[in-house]
Amino acid sequence: MSQRADRVGLWFTLGIAGVTxxxxxxxxxxxxxxxxxxxxLWLALCRAAGFAPEVAPAPPAVPPSIPxxxxxxxxxxxxxxxxxxxxxxxxxxxxxGCHGAKGISPSDQFPNLAGxxxxxxxxxxxxxxxxxxxxxxxxxxxxxxTEQQMADLAAHFASLPAPHAPASTPSRLxxxxxxxxxxxxxxxxxxxxxxxxxxxxxxxxxAPYLQAQLEAFAAGTRRNDINQQMRxxxxxxxxxxxxxxxxxxxxxxxxxxxxxxxxx
Numbered sequence: 001m002s003q004r005a006d007r008v009g010l011w012f013t014l015g016i017a018g019v020t021x022x023x024x025x026x027x028x029x030x031x032x033x034x035x036x037x038x039x040x041l042w043l044a045l046c047r048a049a050g051f052a053p054e055v056a057p058a059p060p061a062v063p064p065s066i067p068x069x070x071x072x073x074x075x076x077x078x079x080x081x082x083x084x085x086x087x088x089x090x091x092x093x094x095x096x097g098c099h100g101a102k103g104i105s106p107s108d109q110f111p112n113l114a115g116x117x118x119x120x121x122x123x124x125x126x127x128x129x130x131x132x133x134x135x136x137x138x139x140x141x142x143x144x145x146t147e148q149q150m151a152d153l154a155a156h157f158a159s160l161p162a163p164h165a166p167a168s169t170p171s172r173l174x175x176x177x178x179x180x181x182x183x184x185x186x187x188x189x190x191x192x193x194x195x196x197x198x199x200x201x202x203x204x205x206x207a208p209y210l211q212a213q214l215e216a217f218a219a220g221t222r223r224n225d226i227n228q229q230m231r232x233x234x235x236x237x238x239x240x241x242x243x244x245x246x247x248x249x250x251x252x253x254x255x256x257x258x259x260x261x262x263x264x
Contacts, residue, residue, distance in 0.1 A: 067224050069130045070123045072197050079151055080122045088156025091149060094141065103160040108208035111200075115162020120200040121154035124224075133224040163204025165192065166251035171244050173237075181236055186245055198226070207243075207250035214242045 070076060095113075099105050103114025113121060127133035128142035129150065142150070172178070175193065177185040187193035190202040202210060216222035217234035225231055234242070 065223065066132070067228065068123065068127050068132050068226050070126050070198065070226075072119075077119070077197075079147055080119050080154060081151075082148065083118060083122075083151030083153070083155030085152070085155040085159040087149075088152035088154070091153055092156050095153070098137070103157050104163065105206060105209075108206050109212075110206075111209050112163055112205055113157040114160035115201070115204075116157050117195065117201055118151075118154040118158040119198050121157050122150055123198045124200075125150040125153060127224040133222065162201075164251065165203050166248055168248060168251070170248050173241055173245055174248055183233055183236060186249075190249075202249040204251065205249050207246040207252050210246035210249055211242055214246065218242070 098107065098110040099113050103116075104112050124133065125142050125145065126147075128135060128138040129145055131139060145153075170187070173183065174186045177183040177188075185193065186202070189196040189199045192203060195201060213222060214230075214234045214237065217225065217230040218237065220231060220235075223231065237245075
């Protein structure tokens with residue numbers, strides 16, 4: 001009888017101890033950890049004991065990057081159409097050093113602007129103006145421009161004779177793209193098959209400049225493409241494909257045929 005009483009007493013003691021342990025864990029560890037958002041049991045134990053190691057605060061959420069302040073609504077399109085080529089010609093005197101007196105650049109570092117679509121020139125000027133496209137030279141020039149001045153410059157360059165079209169057969173990347181890799185044809189947005197609003201016409205552009213811009217999009221150092229379309233496409237192009245596309249648009253690629261390419 002005594003042995004049975006001893007066993008009952010032992011189990012009673014163990015039961016009380018178990019309940020105590022569970023209550024301690026719940027009350028002093030789990031509940032404070034849940035309330036304070038402790039990331040680990042060790043940190044919860046430290047807090048329950050009255051001290052805790054310093055924990056670096058979570059970094060603030062980074063807002064999504066906006067590639068361009070230009071929105072192609074009716075108001076923006078009217079602003080572009082309001083450009084005056086005469087006023088733009090006067091203002092363009094400051095552009096001649098890099099882009100040429102008639103919009104044909106004397107340097108491979110700078111693009112040809114002659115015959116470029118007004119909306120494309122306007123967008124790039126606005127992106128330089130807002131800092132969405134980075135260039136110490138162009139940002140310094142575009143920063144003080146008003147919307148009307150940008151529209152005037154765009155109208156001026158659009159009125160100049162465009163460079164000649166290449167005479168070689170374009171690669172499939174230009175006319176067809178690569179559907180298996182999800183690559184759309186360049187010509188659908190940049191000519192000669194079509195052109196997307198705000199997208200520059202690439203025919204007659206300088207090959208080194210085009211190659212540099214495609215490489216910048218691929219590396220993510222140029223980020224003013226709306227919906228990141230150019231960054232996605234350029235990232236998937238091989239180095240030889242970038243060179244091939246740039247040379248064809250510049251008219252410096254292999255002359256595989258004497259037939260002229262489609263008109264601009």
